Amino acid sequence: MWSNVLYIDLETGEHHTRDRSDLFDKYLGGTGVATQLLLEECPAGIDAFSPENPVIFSIGPLTTIFPCVSKVVSMFKSPMTGEMGESHAGGRLAMAMRFAGYDSIVIKGRAAKPSYLSIHDDEVKLKDATSIWNLSSVEVTGKILREVEPGKGRRSIMRIGKAGVNQVRYANVNVDTYRHFGRLGMGAVFGSKNLKAIVISGTEEVELPDMPAYKKMYSKLYGEVVDTEVMDKYHDLGTAANINVLNRLKGLPTKNLKQSHFENAESISGEYFADNLLLRKIACSNCPIGCIHIAMLKTQFQKGHEFEVSHISYDYELIYSLGTNLGITMGEDVLRLIDRCEQHGLDIMSTGGVLAWATEMYERDLITPPDTLGLSLRWGDTDNYLKMIDRIVEMPNKFYQAMAKGTAVAAAEYGGEDFAINLGRLEIAGYHTGPASIVGQIVGVRHSHLDNGGYSIDQKASSQQLSEEQMVDKLIYEDYWRMVNNSLVCCLFARGVYGEQNMVDALECVGIKKTRDELEAIGREIFLAKYKFKEREGFDIDKVSVPARFFETVSQLGMVKKDTVDNMLKLYRKKTGI
Numbered sequence: 001m002w003s004n005v006l007y008i009d010l011e012t013g014e015h016h017t018r019d020r021s022d023l024f025d026k027y028l029g030g031t032g033v034a035t036q037l038l039l040e041e042c043p044a045g046i047d048a049f050s051p052e053n054p055v056i057f058s059i060g061p062l063t064t065i066f067p068c069v070s071k072v073v074s075m076f077k078s079p080m081t082g083e084m085g086e087s088h089a090g091g092r093l094a095m096a097m098r099f100a101g102y103d104s105i106v107i108k109g110r111a112a113k114p115s116y117l118s119i120h121d122d123e124v125k126l127k128d129a130t131s132i133w134n135l136s137s138v139e140v141t142g143k144i145l146r147e148v149e150p151g152k153g154r155r156s157i158m159r160i161g162k163a164g165v166n167q168v169r170y171a172n173v174n175v176d177t178y179r180h181f182g183r184l185g186m187g188a189v190f191g192s193k194n195l196k197a198i199v200i201s202g203t204e205e206v207e208l209p210d211m212p213a214y215k216k217m218y219s220k221l222y223g224e225v226v227d228t229e230v231m232d233k234y235h236d237l238g239t240a241a242n243i244n245v246l247n248r249l250k251g252l253p254t255k256n257l258k259q260s261h262f263e264n265a266e267s268i269s270g271e272y273f274a275d276n277l278l279l280r281k282i283a284c285s286n287c288p289i290g291c292i293h294i295a296m297l298k299t300q301f302q303k304g305h306e307f308e309v310s311h312i313s314y315d316y317e318l319i320y321s322l323g324t325n326l327g328i329t330m331g332e333d334v335l336r337l338i339d340r341c342e343q344h345g346l347d348i349m350s351t352g353g354v355l356a357w358a359t360e361m362y363e364r365d366l367i368t369p370p371d372t373l374g375l376s377l378r379w380g381d382t383d384n385y386l387k388m389i390d391r392i393v394e395m396p397n398k399f400y401q402a403m404a405k406g407t408a409v410a411a412a413e414y415g416g417e418d419f420a421i422n423l424g425r426l427e428i429a430g431y432h433t434g435p436a437s438i439v440g441q442i443v444g445v446r447h448s449h450l451d452n453g454g455y456s457i458d459q460k461a462s463s464q465q466l467s468e469e470q471m472v473d474k475l476i477y478e479d480y481w482r483m484v485n486n487s488l489v490c491c492l493f494a495r496g497v498y499g500e501q502n503m504v505d506a507l508e509c510v511g512i513k514k515t516r517d518e519l520e521a522i523g524r525e526i527f528l529a530k531y532k533f534k535e536r537e538g539f540d541i542d543k544v545s546v547p548a549r550f551f552e553t554v555s556q557l558g559m560v561k562k563d564t565v566d567n568m569l570k571l572y573r574k575k576t577g578i
């Protein structure tokens with residue numbers, strides 16, 4: 001039904017479109033189509049910063065049509081891992097792509113000078129970005145582009161900050177201020193292409209084959225989203241509610257995973273944020289939930305009670321990575337650290353992981369003031385962490401250059417690999433729940449907790465006594481079905497609503513007839529295609545080392561044994577064929 005792909009060459013500024021129904025018919029959209037485009041467009045073995053590395057965006061057949069189908073998949077070769085780079089973002093981008101009439105966008109080449117892309121319906125222009133290239137604030141870049149570009153109301157603005165310009169390997173791409181393509185370094189790939197920003201808007205209308213059937217299905221899904229308890233938690237305290245819960249269960253990584261509970265969790269908990277700092281909640285376009293929690297931070301800039309106010313979005317992962325993981329004891333300090341990363345355009349989960357590793361290195365005298373350029377690192381020292389974040393972006397010496405490449409690279413150079421908390425070269429999410437979380441992040445195609453939700457399988461295992469094999473079966477089920485979900489591209493927070501049957505029925509409303517078994521087979525095929533790319537680029541599960549720290553700190557399910565992880569990995573490989 002929708003299969004229009006926009007191809008842009010930054011070198012020449014030329015563009016063209018192609019109908020790729022060959023891909024959309026077979027792989028639905030989103031992650032399924034983006035994977036095929038990546039296999040087509042990314043030459044084997046290239047450097048992630050090569051002009052030939054494509055940046056791909058894809059939406060799906062339900063985008064903007066049903067509630068919470070609000071995300072865009074991006075794909076590229078990752079400078080963090082050297083293999084599959086995939087990240088998802090909300091905001092207004094999915095809507096803007098649909099209204100502009102592009103189901104995927106493929107960007108290749110390197111612009112001759114700092115540039116940004118301005119895409120409004122059929123008009124695609126490469127514009128000069130010299131004046132905004134070195135701006136120190138992502139927020140200000142957005143403000144300027146909002147002033148000079150048309151399309152207000154049906155527009156989305158992506159941009160990078162200083163971290164992307166300087167090619168910090170975990171630089172993010174900011175989407176519409178409060179959303180991001182966060183993980184795996186797409187911001188650095190933008191920087192390598194001299195691409196500062198993309199503005200996109202459109203005016204197309206969406207037509208559907210059977211309006212009465214569509215309205216009925218829409219009402220059903222809308223009812224499940226807003227009238228049931230499935231998504232309540234996301235709106236109320238938001239994911240930040242997990243801080244107190246995981247702390248109680250001993251599943252909250254703290255101080256570089258030296259602990260799995262934090263003695264000061266209460267003052268950075270979701271409850272503390274909601275009671276003291278929360279200002280408002282907002283939503284991605286086409287989402288009736290509104291899980292994006294915005295806090296207000298007052299900063300005194302002059303004596304005499306003169307304040308400036310910042311609006312900062314927060315969630316569980318951010319509070320874990322810049323809070324518990326660094327021993328920060330006040331919510332306001334967590335916000336200061338989040339704000340600094342946001343202004344630079346840094347992935348916060350990776351930044352927190354790198355800072356935590358460096359703090360432990362300093363504690364053990366494995367790095368010293370000449371490395372840190374005089375900064376002493378102590379758990380909970382917000383002011384020094386702020387300075388360190390600035391230096392990661394500026395990279396004034398070899399040590400900061402190593403930090404800008406991520407925990408795995410920095411540890412290979414400076415030591416401390418036993419406590420360099422990464423899996424598959426990516427800093428972990430905030431769950432030390434048990435073996436399924438560890439195995440899930442190793443085998444996940446993007447080494448994300450969102451690939452298969454291993455943490456929630458551990459949580460089920462704590463009440464249902466799951467065997468190793470049962471946990472592996474659940475991981476595989478999630479891996480395949482989330483491929484389908486991410487091809488449509490529904491927000492994963494709504495996965496309780498978009499179950500198997502609802503996906504089949506919703507697709508039928510837009511004229512796509514697939515059975516439940518056909519969808520599962522598509523999910524598996526996409527999963528294997530991703531592994532084809534990963535292996536082509538050198539990924540080998542047998543070479544993933546799990547830092548000893550994972551087996552030394554008690555998890556929600558007790559101490560995790562290395563044998564358990566090894567057995568589960570073997571089972572996983574046997575059952576999936578990877």
Ligand code: SF4
Pocket residue numbers: 068070090091234282283284287288289290291292491492493494
């Ligand atoms: S639940 Fe949250 S992240 Fe998901 S679409 Fe809605 S506002 Fe966006």
